[in-house]
Every structure is written in C-alpha cells, then in structure tokens.
Amino acid sequence: MFGVVVLVFVFMRFTPGDPVDLMMGKAGNVTQEQIDALRAQFNLDAPIYVQLYDYLKDAVHGDLGDSFKEQRPVTELINQTMPATIELSVMAVLFALVIAIPIGVYSAVKQNSLIDRLSMGVSFLGVSMPAFWLGILLILIFSVKLGIAPPQGRIGNGTGLVHVTGFYILDSLITGNWAALKSSLSHLILPGVTLGATMAAIVARVMRSSMLEVLCQDYVVLARAKGLREFTVIAKHALRNGLIPAVTVVGMEIGALLGGNMIVETVFGWPGLGRLAVNAIFNRDYPLVQGVVMFYAFVFVMANLIVDVLYTFINPKITI
Amino acid sequence: MDKMNSSQVLLNNGNNLNLISLKLFLRNQIAFFSELKGHPSALIGFIILILYILMAILAPLIAPHSPTTTDLDNRLLPPFWLEGGKSTFLLGTDVLGMDLLSRIIYGAQISLIVGFLAVGISILIGGTLGMIAGYYRGIFDQIISRLADLLLAFPFLIFAIGMMAFMGPGFLNLILALTFKGWVEFFRLVRGEVMSEKTKEYVEAANALGISKLKIMVVEILPNIIHSITVLGTLRLGYMIIMEASLSFLGLGIQPPTPAWGSMINDGRDYVMNAWWISTLPGIALLILVLSINLFGEGLRDLTDPRLKRS
Numbered sequence: 001m002f003g004v005v006v007l008v009f010v011f012m013r014f015t016p017g018d019p020v021d022l023m024m025g026k027a028g029n030v031t032q033e034q035i036d037a038l039r040a041q042f043n044l045d046a047p048i049y050v051q052l053y054d055y056l057k058d059a060v061h062g063d064l065g066d067s068f069k070e071q072r073p074v075t076e077l078i079n080q081t082m083p084a085t086i087e088l089s090v091m092a093v094l095f096a097l098v099i100a101i102p103i104g105v106y107s108a109v110k111q112n113s114l115i116d117r118l119s120m121g122v123s124f125l126g127v128s129m130p131a132f133w134l135g136i137l138l139i140l141i142f143s144v145k146l147g148i149a150p151p152q153g154r155i156g157n158g159t160g161l162v163h164v165t166g167f168y169i170l171d172s173l174i175t176g177n178w179a180a181l182k183s184s185l186s187h188l189i190l191p192g193v194t195l196g197a198t199m200a201a202i203v204a205r206v207m208r209s210s211m212l213e214v215l216c217q218d219y220v221v222l223a224r225a226k227g228l229r230e231f232t233v234i235a236k237h238a239l240r241n242g243l244i245p246a247v248t249v250v251g252m253e254i255g256a257l258l259g260g261n262m263i264v265e266t267v268f269g270w271p272g273l274g275r276l277a278v279n280a281i282f283n284r285d286y287p288l289v290q291g292v293v294m295f296y297a298f299v300f301v302m303a304n305l306i307v308d309v310l311y312t313f314i315n316p317k318i319t320i
Numbered sequence: 321m322d323k324m325n326s327s328q329v330l331l332n333n334g335n336n337l338n339l340i341s342l343k344l345f346l347r348n349q350i351a352f353f354s355e356l357k358g359h360p361s362a363l364i365g366f367i368i369l370i371l372y373i374l375m376a377i378l379a380p381l382i383a384p385h386s387p388t389t390t391d392l393d394n395r396l397l398p399p400f401w402l403e404g405g406k407s408t409f410l411l412g413t414d415v416l417g418m419d420l421l422s423r424i425i426y427g428a429q430i431s432l433i434v435g436f437l438a439v440g441i442s443i444l445i446g447g448t449l450g451m452i453a454g455y456y457r458g459i460f461d462q463i464i465s466r467l468a469d470l471l472l473a474f475p476f477l478i479f480a481i482g483m484m485a486f487m488g489p490g491f492l493n494l495i496l497a498l499t500f501k502g503w504v505e506f507f508r509l510v511r512g513e514v515m516s517e518k519t520k521e522y523v524e525a526a527n528a529l530g531i532s533k534l535k536i537m538v539v540e541i542l543p544n545i546i547h548s549i550t551v552l553g554t555l556r557l558g559y560m561i562i563m564e565a566s567l568s569f570l571g572l573g574i575q576p577p578t579p580a581w582g583s584m585i586n587d588g589r590d591y592v593m594n595a596w597w598i599s600t601l602p603g604i605a606l607l608i609l610v611l612s613i614n615l616f617g618e619g620l621r622d623l624t625d626p627r628l629k630r631s
Contacts, residue, residue, distance in 0.1 A: 003470040011486055128611040130562045132569045133585055133603035140596050259477025263566055267589070277478075278570060281485035293482060297473050 004297040005059065008290050009052050042068065042287075055290075064294070065287035067280070074291035077276060083166030084154055085261055085272035091192030092257060093250065096199035101246065104207020108215060108242075109234060119204065126201025131260050135194040135267035142190060149190050152269040156183040191268040195260050199253045206249045211242040243314050251307030258296050344543070355623050362619015368612035376428040383422035384410070387579040391417035396595045412597045414587060416577075420597065423579035424605045430580040431609060434491075435561040438498035439553050445499065446506025447549060451537050453507070454514030461511070468504045476501055480563055484572035494573050498560055509552055513545040547624040554617035558610040565606055581606045 039045040043054060058065065064074035103123070107116040143151035155161060155168055161180035164171045169188070172181035214220060215238055223233045261274035269275075273292060280288035356363055375382065395417040398405045405412060411421040453461035471479070483497035517523060518541070526536045567573035568582030576583050581602040588598025 004473050007470065008482070011482070124614065125607075125611065128558060128614050129607055130565055130569075130582075130603070130610075132566060132582075133599070133606065136585065136589060136592060136599045137603070140592050140600065144593050144596070255475030256477070259475040259481075262477065262481060263570070266570060278481070281481065281572075284485075289482070289485070293474075293478065296475065296478055300475060301473060 005056065005290075005294055006052065008293050009055060010048070042066075059294075064291035067288040068285045069280070069283045069288070070285075074287050077288065078273065078291060078295055080166070081271060081273045081276045083168075084270060085265070085274060087167050087169060087188065088191055088195060088264070088270060088272060089257055089261065091188050092194075092196030092199065092260075095192050095196035096203055097250070099196075100200040100203035101207055101243075104204045104246070105211055105234065105239065105242070107204070107208040108211030111212065116208075120208065123201040123204045126197050127205070129197065131194055131198060132263045132267050134197055135191070135264055138190045138194060139267075150187050151190070154184065154187050154271055155180060156187070159183050191264050191270050194267070195257065195264045198260070199250070199257060202253060203246050203249055207242065207246045210245040211238060214238045214242045217241075240314060244311065247307060247310050247314060251304050254303040254307075255300050258300060342539075342543075348543075348547075356619065359619045359623060361615045362623070365612040365615030365617075365619060368608065369616055372428050372609050372612070373432060375425055376432050379425045379429055383419075383425045384408070385419035385422040387418065387423045387426040388577040389418065390577075391419075393417065396591065396598075398595070399597055399601075411601050412595075414584070414598045415591060415595070418577070420584075420601055423584060424581070424602055426579040427581045427584060427602060427605065428609070430574055430578065431561045431564060431606065434494060434498070434564040434574075435557050437495050438502055438560040438564070439557050441495065441499045442502035442556070443506050443549060443553055446503035446508075447510045449503070450507040450510025450512075451514055451541070454511040455518060455533065455537055455541075457515075464507065465511075468507055471501050471504050474501065477563065477566060480567060481570065481572060484567055489572055489575050491574065494564060494567060497567070498563055502556070502560065505552065505556065506549065509548060510545065513548055514541055517541045517544055547620075551617060551621045551624055554613060554620055558613035558617065561606070561610055561613070 036045070043051055046054070055065065062075060064078075066073055067077055070077060100123075103119045107113075107119050110116050138149075139151040142149040150156065159177065159180040161168060161171055161177055161184075162175050164174050168184035169181065172178070172184060215234075217238075220233060220238050223237045224230075228237075258274075261272065262278050263274070264270065265272045265274035266278055273295070277289065277292040277296075279285075280292060356366060391413065394406070394409060394413050395415055397409050397413040397417075399412045399420075400407050400410050402412075409419050409421070411419075411424065413419055414423070449464050453464050474482075479501050480497045483500060484493060487493040487496065514537075523536060523540060526540050531540070564573055565580070565582030565585070568580040569586045571583070571586065574580035574583055576587065584602040585599045585606075588595065588600070588602075591598055
C-alpha cells in the first residue's frame with residue numbers, strides 16, 4: 001500500500017499540466033500573488049518530498065486532503081459516492097454468481113449437450129465483449145426500444161427516499177418506501193448486468209471445467225455407488241470442491257470489476273466512485289485522484305484477502 | 321579430427337547444436353500450424369484475424385470514402401437497408417456526416433496497431449527482464465519482482481486510465497500506458513519458465529560446452545518457451561484492443577476525428593435514441609475482432625498444452 005501511495009503521488013506530480021493553472025484558467029484575470037497564495041494553500045510550493053511526507057502523515061490520520069475542484073475533504077467525497085459503487089458492484093457480483101454457477105454446473109453435468117454448447121458459446125461471447133458497448137446495447141434494447149428500464153441515474157424523481165445509509169436499496173427497505181425500492185432496483189439492473197457480464201462469463205467457464213474435473217473424482221463415484229440421488233451428489237459432494245477455482249476467479253476479477261466501474265458508471269451516469277475518479281482525472285484534481293486510486297488499491301488488496309479467507313470456509317484443508 | 325584440439329571439437333558441437341535447435345524450432349512451428357487445421361474454432365479465429373489485418377492494410381483501397389471527411393448534408397444517415405439509407409453510405413453516417421463503413425475499416429488500423437505494438441513491446445520488456453531475472457536470480461530478480469508486485473496492486477484499467485490522464489491523450493501515450501503494466505504478466509511467465517528450463521539437462525549440456533549465457537538464453541531456452549509466450553501474447557492481444565477501445569471511449573485514448581472504434585462508440589452515445597448504428601456497428605466490428613483473437617488464442621493454448629484441451 002505504501003508503494004502504491006508513493007507511486008501515485010510521484011506520477012501525479014511529474015506529469016505535465018498544473019492544477020493551479022487549470023483552476024485559474026477558468027477564473028480569467030488573476031495576479032501572480034493569487035496564484036502563489038493558492039499554491040501555498042494546497043502545499044504545492046513545497047518540495048515534492050515534503051509534499052509526500054505531509055501527505056503520508058495526514059493519510060495515516062485518515063485525512064486525504066481537500067479536493068481542488070469541490071473544495072471539500074476527499075474522504076467525504078469518497079464516503080458520499082462509495083455506497084452507490086458498492087451497491088452496483090454487489091449487484092454485478094450477485095448477477096454473475098447467480099447466473100454463472102448454475103450454468104457452469106449444468107454444462108458440466110450435461111457435457112456436450114446443446115445447452116452446454118450454447119451456454120459456453122454465449123460465455124465466450126461475454127468474455128470478448130467490451131462492457132461499455134454492452135451497456136449501450138442494453139440501453140438501446142431495454143430503455144429505448146422496450147422502455148422497461150431507465151437508461152441513466154440511480155433513482156427516479158419524486159420517490160421521496162429518506163437517506164439513512166446511502167445505500168438506496170437498504171434505505172428503501174428500512175423506511176418501507178416501496179416506490180423507491182422499485183425505482184432503485186430498476187435503475188440498478190442494467191448497469192449491474194453490464195458490469196457483471198464478463199465476470200459471469202469467466203466464472204461459468206471456470207465452474208464448468210472445475211466441475212468436470214471434480215465429477216471424475218473417486219469420492220463422487222463412491223457417492224453415486226452408495227446410491228445417493230444425483231442432485232445430492234452434485235450439490236453436496238461435488239459443488240463444494242468445484243467452487244474453489246470459481247472463488248479464485250472472482251477474487252482475480254475484483255480488479256477488473258473496479259476498473260469496469262469507471263466505464264459502467266460513465267455509460268449509465270451512475271453517481272459512484274468510478275465516475276468521481278474519471279471526473280477528477282479530467283479536472284486534474286490531485287488529492288481526489290490520489291485518494292480514489294489509493295482507495296481502489298486498498299479495496300483490491302482487501303478483496304484478495306477476503307477471497308483467501310473464503311477458501312478456508314469452502315475447503316477446510318486449506319489454512320491461511 | 322586428430323588435428324583439432326578439444327576446444328574446437330566443443331565449439332563445432334556447439335554450432336551443430338545451434339543448427340539442430342533452429343531446425344527443431346522451425347519444424348515445430350510448421351507442425352504447429354498444420355495442427356491448427358484440426359482445431360476448427362482456432363482456425364476460424366485465425367482466418368478472421370487475417371481478414372481484419374488485410375482490411376487494415378488495404379483500408380485506403382477498400383474504404384469507399386475518406387474516414388475524416390465530413391458531409392453535413394448527409395449527417396445521421398441510416399444504413400442502406402433502413403428507410404432513408406443511401407447505397408453510397410452502406411452503413412450510414414455519423415453526426416458530422418462521416419461515412420461509418422470507412423471509419424470502421426480505418427478503425428481496424430488503430431485497434432490492430434495499438435494491440436500488436438502494446439503486446440509486442442510488453443513481450444520485449446517483460447520477456448527480457450523475465451529471462452534475465454529467471455536465469456541470474458539475485459538482487460536484480462528481487463527488485464524487478466517487487467516492482468511487478470507493486471504494479472499488480474493496481475487494476476489494469478484504472479492504471480491505464482490514470483496514466484493516460486497524467487500524460488494526456490495520443491497514440492504514443494496510449495502505447496506507453498498499455499505497456500507500462502502490460503509487461504508484468506510476460507515477466508512472470510518468462511521468469512517462471514526460465515527458472516524451470518534452467519534445471520533441465522540441455523541447458524546443463526550447453527553450459528558444459530562453454531556456450532555463452534546470452535546464447536544459452538536466446539538460442540537454447542527461448543525456443544522452448546516461445547509457445548507459452550505466443551499463447552499469452554495472443555490472449556493479451558484481445559485484451560489490449562479492448563483496453564484501447566475503453567480508453568478511447570472515455571476520451572483518453574485516440575481523439576476524434578481519427579477513426580478509433582472506442583471513440584466512435586462514445587460519439588454515438590448521445591444519438592442512441594435515433595441513430596443506433598453509430599455506436600452499435602463499430603462495437604460489432606470490435607466484438608468480432610476480439611472474439612476471433614480469443615478463439616485463436618484459446619486454440620493455440622489447447623494445442624500447446626493438451627492437458628488444457630476442452631474435454
């Protein structure tokens with residue numbers, strides 16, 4: 001994490017383009033004194049190692065600085081947009097797992113059947129499909145042509161949702177606002193599917209191949225020989241071991257999911273962390289970009305740790 | 321023979337060994353491509369990829385219009401099969417009246433050049449570093465491996481987006497952003513393979529013959545690991561093309577009016593209600609290319625590692 005912070009910090013300082021010029025450019029006539037004052041305010045007049053030291057010192061106290069553009073603390077902006085991104089990511093992972101695991105298992109059990117070939121063909125298509133294009137395609141079909149899902153935003157107007165946690169689904173449930181629940185779910189579905197599609201495709205393929213391997217194992221043959229029902233053999237004996245590679249892949253795909261957030265949130269106008277990051281990049285908002293990238297790296301590292309812990313639950317033979 | 325001293329005999333043996341290695345390598349390549357015939361999906365992928373490459377090369381000859389000429393009298397024309405479409409603009413036009421078919425044809429140039437360059441440079445950097453680190457180990461290996469670990473802490477797209485934002489849009493910056501992290505996977509692959517190959521008898525034999533370390537790496541080890549590099553390179557090619565399109569889509573990659581599929585899809589976003597073809601058709605071109613590369617790549621992987629063959 002330390003390396004990540006230093007790398008991001010140094011990168012941002014050594015790239016062309018001055019954030020103060022960018023800010024002042026919009027203001028029109030400004031004096032050198034005003035420019036210098038702004039530089040001093042954001043600590044940009046200090047040598048880079050002093051800037052880095054100050055930044056690290058504040059960061060360990062949970063202070064990531066103030067956004068140049070918004071003039072608000074970076075942590076506040078991250079906290080404000082994080083629920084939207086988490087909601088979207090959870091939806092994407094849920095969609096991926098709910099679709100991919102049954103398809104992968106069924107394809108392995110009914111190997112070389114029409115459904116197997118079809119689902120593997122579709123999943124191959126999913127792996128090769130750029131998320132931003134899929135998003136536009138879904139908007140075209142479900143919003144423009146069929147009119148059954150909203151193309152942009154997180155919730156419709158006039159639902160009167162009271163914000164409690166920042167997670168709209170949760171807030172709707174807590175406050176019993178069913179109109180808001182319906183609206184936020186309908187807004188979530190297209191971006192969630194778009195973000196989760198690639199993961200679903202990859203997990204389905206991995207699930208199929210791992211189940212094919214597991215189904216040939218002696219203990220599965222034994223379970224069958226004992227006369228257990230096929231469903232029990234698959235669901236209770238084979239699935240647990242077959243899930244291990246799928247969990248690995250989900251962990252590996254978390255990085256792609258975080259990157260995908262930026263794209264999908266841009267396509268669907270989703271007010272989350274990804275869009276915040278993209279806007280910060282275009283505005284050369286150093287503290288905000290640093291904060292968001294560090295946060296992404298932190299989530300990425302934590303997600304991999306959680307996946308490692310999950311292994312022990314799925315397979316008790318593995319210890320951390 | 322009796323006039324030759326022992327070192328000359330060893331040297332001749334070394335040269336013969338090189339020749340044998342080269343012959344074996346070439347024979348393997350020919351056998352490899354003939355095996356491709358027995359793998360229909362890989363063959364289809366390969367053929368489509370070749371067609372795209374031809375389309376990119378022959379773009380000035382086959383594109384019906386200039387890809388950057390605007391024609392405001394013919395803006396937002398639908399494809400010819402829809403009402404209002406014109407046969408002179410087969411796939412319709414965009415908001416500035418630029419011919420979509422010509423832009424899609426020229427767009428293949430950007431995608432393929434960026435993809436091949438990004439993968440090629442990644443292979444060159446990652447492969448060289450991996451070869452040296454895997455063969456010599458030591459402090460060099462430690463430093464590069466830690467750097468690779470550090471870069472792996474960033475999701476690829478976030479890293480590339482960040483770099484493009486810092487450096488600004490443009491063709492060279494795009495290549496740089498994609499290769500800056502792209503080399504890591506090749507480094508890890510080559511390092512691992514070299515570490516494994518190094519312990520094999522043929523390397524020990526080459527060492528005993530007094531062949532230089534550089535020659536052992538390039539002439540002896542490289543031909544034995546080139547297939548793994550090719551497979552990973554092919555699979556990464558599709559990924560790099562998607563990355564380029566994603567960056568161009570966000571406005572960080574290739575800038576309009578230069579025809580790049582990602583920025584074309586972005587251009588059409590605001591017109592998806594009444595001119596769906598502007599975003600959809602470049603996306604189909606992109607999808608087919610990436611699909612064919614992935615089919616080819618997976619086929620190559622199956623052929624080089626029969627254990628991975630889909631049962």
